[in-house]
Amino acid sequence: MSRIVIIGGGPAGYEAALVAAQLDAEVTVVEADGAGGACVLSDCVPSKTFIASSDVVTAFREGGDLGVINDNPEEVWVDAQAVHARVKKLALAQSHDIATKLTKAGVELVAGTARLGDDALGHRHPVIITPAGGDEYSVDADVVLIATGATPRVLPDARPDGERILTWRQVYDLPELPSKLVIVGSGVTGAEFASAYLAAGVDVTLVSSRDRVMPHEDADAAMAIENVFRARGMTILGNARAESVTRTADGVLVTLADGRTVEASHALMAVGSVPNTGSLNLQGYGVTVAPGGYVQVDRVSRTNVPGVYAAGDCTGVLPLASVAAMQGRVAMWHSLGEAVIPLKLKTVAANVFTDPELANVGVSQKEVDSGKVPARTVMLSLDGNARAKMANVTDGFIKLFCRPASGLIIGGVVVAPKASELILPISMAIENHLTVDQLAHTITIYPSLSGSIAEAARQLMQHEFE
Numbered sequence: 001m002s003r004i005v006i007i008g009g010g011p012a013g014y015e016a017a018l019v020a021a022q023l024d025a026e027v028t029v030v031e032a033d034g035a036g037g038a039c040v041l042s043d044c045v046p047s048k049t050f051i052a053s054s055d056v057v058t059a060f061r062e063g064g065d066l067g068v069i070n071d072n073p074e075e076v077w078v079d080a081q082a083v084h085a086r087v088k089k090l091a092l093a094q095s096h097d098i099a100t101k102l103t104k105a106g107v108e109l110v111a112g113t114a115r116l117g118d119d120a121l122g123h124r125h126p127v128i129i130t131p132a133g134g135d136e137y138s139v140d141a142d143v144v145l146i147a148t149g150a151t152p153r154v155l156p157d158a159r160p161d162g163e164r165i166l167t168w169r170q171v172y173d174l175p176e177l178p179s180k181l182v183i184v185g186s187g188v189t190g191a192e193f194a195s196a197y198l199a200a201g202v203d204v205t206l207v208s209s210r211d212r213v214m215p216h217e218d219a220d221a222a223m224a225i226e227n228v229f230r231a232r233g234m235t236i237l238g239n240a241r242a243e244s245v246t247r248t249a250d251g252v253l254v255t256l257a258d259g260r261t262v263e264a265s266h267a268l269m270a271v272g273s274v275p276n277t278g279s280l281n282l283q284g285y286g287v288t289v290a291p292g293g294y295v296q297v298d299r300v301s302r303t304n305v306p307g308v309y310a311a312g313d314c315t316g317v318l319p320l321a322s323v324a325a326m327q328g329r330v331a332m333w334h335s336l337g338e339a340v341i342p343l344k345l346k347t348v349a350a351n352v353f354t355d356p357e358l359a360n361v362g363v364s365q366k367e368v369d370s371g372k373v374p375a376r377t378v379m380l381s382l383d384g385n386a387r388a389k390m391a392n393v394t395d396g397f398i399k400l401f402c403r404p405a406s407g408l409i410i411g412g413v414v415v416a417p418k419a420s421e422l423i424l425p426i427s428m429a430i431e432n433h434l435t436v437d438q439l440a441h442t443i444t445i446y447p448s449l450s451g452s453i454a455e456a457a458r459q460l461m462q463h464e465f466e
Contacts, residue, residue, distance in 0.1 A: 001026050002336060005127045005139055006328075007114045007280065008147030010037025011321040012312030014098050016145050016328030021105040023336045028139060029107055030114040030129055034092075035099035038149050039321050042169040045094055046087045047192060050172070051353050053083045054199035058355055065392045078200040084172040116144065116285040116308075125285075125307055143307050143335040146280060146287075146295055147328060150273035150313035158184065158245035158269055164252050165245050165267050168193060177202055178266035182254050184242045185270035186213040188352050191225070193268055195354035198234050205235040205262055207242050207254065214352065218365050218413045220379065220399065221358045225415065228356065228395050237262070245269070275314040290316070299342035301331035309335060323348055349427045356396050357419035361427045362411030363401050375401040375410060380456045382416055387447035393417060400426070400436070400456045407435040407460065416449055425453055436460040 002025040006013045009031025020027045033041050060076045063069075070076065102109050110131055117126030117138060125144045130136040152167035154160065162170045168189055181197050183190050186208035194206045194213075206213065206229070213229070213236065214222040229236060241257040245267045254262040275293045282289050288296045288304045294316035301309045311327030313319050326343060333340040349361040367373040382388040382396040393416065401411035412426035429439055439457035444450055 002142045003124075003140065004028070004143045004145070004332070004335075005030070005114070005125075005129075005141040006145040006147055007127070008037060008145075008149055008276075008312065008314075009033075009035050009098075009109070010039045010147060010149050010312060010324065012149075012324035012328035013037065013145065013147035014102060014328075015325040016147065016311065016332045017102055017107045018105055019329045019332040020336065021102075021107050023332065023338065025143075025332075025336060027107045028110060028129075029102065030110045030112055030127075032111070032113050032132070034095045034111075035102060035109060036091075036095040038151070038169070039324075040094050040098065041091050044321055045091050046172060047168065047189075047196075048353055049087045049090050050083060051192065051196045051355075053078065053086070054196040055355060057201070058199045062392070076201075078177060080174060080177045084174070087172050113279070115279060116281045116287075118281070118284065120285075120305075123307065141307075143309065143332075145301075145328065145331050146277070146282070146303075146308070146310040146314060147312045147324070148276040148280065148314045149324075150275045150319070152269065153272045153274050155242075155245075155269065155271060157243065158267070160269060161247070164247055164265070165269065167269055171268065174266075178264070179203065180251070180264040181205070181266050181268060182207060182245075182252065182262050182264040183268045183270055184245065184254065185272070186210070186236075187216065187270065187272070188214060190268075190270035192353050193270065194229065194234060195225075198229065198232055199355060203233075203264075205237065205264065207237050207240050207256070207262070209239070209241045211238050214358070217352065217358060218360055218399070220365065220397070221360070221413050221415045224395060224397065225352075225354050225356065225358060273313065273319065275316065277314050292316070297327075299330075300334040300340060301327045301343075302334070307335070317343070318345055318348065318350075320348065320350055347427065347431050349423045351420040351423065353420070356393075356416050357414075359414045359419035359423035360412065361423055362409075362430045364411065365399070365401075365413070368401060373401075373410070374404050376404050376460055377401050378456050378459045380452055380459065382449065382452060385447070385449060385452045387449050387451070388416075390447065391417070393449075398422075398452045398456045400453075400460060402436050402460050407437055409434055409436060409439060409457075412453075414453075418449075422450055422453065425450065 004027045006029045112131035114129045124140040180203040251265045252267040295310035309331035312324035352358040379399045396416035399413040409429040436457040
């Protein structure tokens with residue numbers, strides 16, 4: 001029986017453990033915070049739960065055009081303590097469910113930390129486990145999976161204190177919502193929290209070091225969402241780099257590199273993450289670690305040391321829970337001798353949980369515009385979609401990319417409510433090598449937002465004959 005030790009119990013770790021247990025391995029998962037790791041307890045699950053509450057507020061405030069009258073929209077407010085309590089309750093419940101599933105599968109779950117030992121023992125790897133409140137001990141593993149995730153990046157002149165200067169993991173401990181919030185960083189995390197707090201009635205200023213929000217996303221999609229932000233009253237400071245964030249008597253002062261300052265009650269730092277790899281003795285064990293602390297892996301999650309694998313945010317491959325989980329599964333399938341398909345990032349869909357949402361999969365507009373990927377493109381606004389009109393959806397679009405000659409679908413972008421759901425048929429089309437003709441001949445529900453996906457395919461199909 002193979003002996004597997006997994007350091008980290010987030011999506012990469014617990015999904016890997018379930019696969020290994022299914023293949024009759026003896027599995028130990030070491031996790032300091034609880035089953036599900038930071039993803040479940042402080043990152044993804046809490047933030048999306050918080051966003052769900054903000055979406056309800058938006059629906060109330062913008063219901064007038066649908067005949068739902070609210071004489072005083074300001075009376076719709078968010079009880080921060082109730083929302084935060086719900087966030088924490090759901091996170092703990094999800095963690096408990098994961099722990100139960102692991103236990104039922106026969107996985108040993110250890111609350112604590114672990115690191116690699118000093119020297120390999122033949123083909124086995126010593127792992128030093130330090131349980132919470134107990135003495136450390138060593139386990140000799142046939143396979144080790146590093147799945148320790150990442151933690152919010154801290155700037156030297158903007159150190160979070162948990163009271164006024166915050167990371168996204170600390171916001172749920174506030175007794176009330178900020179009266180005025182400055183968010184430093186306009187990537188995915190910054191944009192999501194900016195959208196949610198704006199909907200909750202908070203005065204939000206978003207500091208972006210680039211000329212637009214979410215600079216790494218599709219430019220049309222990012223601009224559409226930025227326009228919604230501005231229309232709803234958000235202040236966006238473009239090409240503005242924060243130099244420092246300091247406490248004042250009753251709030252914070254954000255100083256920008258160009259000398260401008262912004263005062264607010266609170267600041268949320270959303271300037272990326274750093275991998276949790278410093279205490280694992282990776283370099284001492286001979287595992288290659290890239291600049292920045294990321295563990296280098298190949299497409300089946302192998303490090304350069306045989307029998308040592310890594311998965312999730314600590315690898316820097318793609319910081320998505322879905323990718324982390326698949327990296328972990330692939331690692332176990334490969335290490336235990338199962339047939340495995342190497343990780344394919346081109347078929348991975350990603351979503352930004354702003355309002356509206358932004359989802360994408362496959363090739364990007366940037367790759368097409370640069371000539372790297374030849375493609376025909378169509379971008380179809382949702383303002384002509386019947387279901388969108390009924391729901392008063394005025395912002396959003398469907399974009400499809402296909403091969404010029406064959407019409408093979410190779411990418412897509414969706415900006416819409418629940419884009420995270422609408423991207424699935426495009427992902428399936430790419431994964432299963434469908435053409436725009438095949439998608440165009442698929443009968444869709446009328447009326448539906450997904451009908452615009454088939455309509456976009458029909459427009460690309462028509463272009464074949466032009």
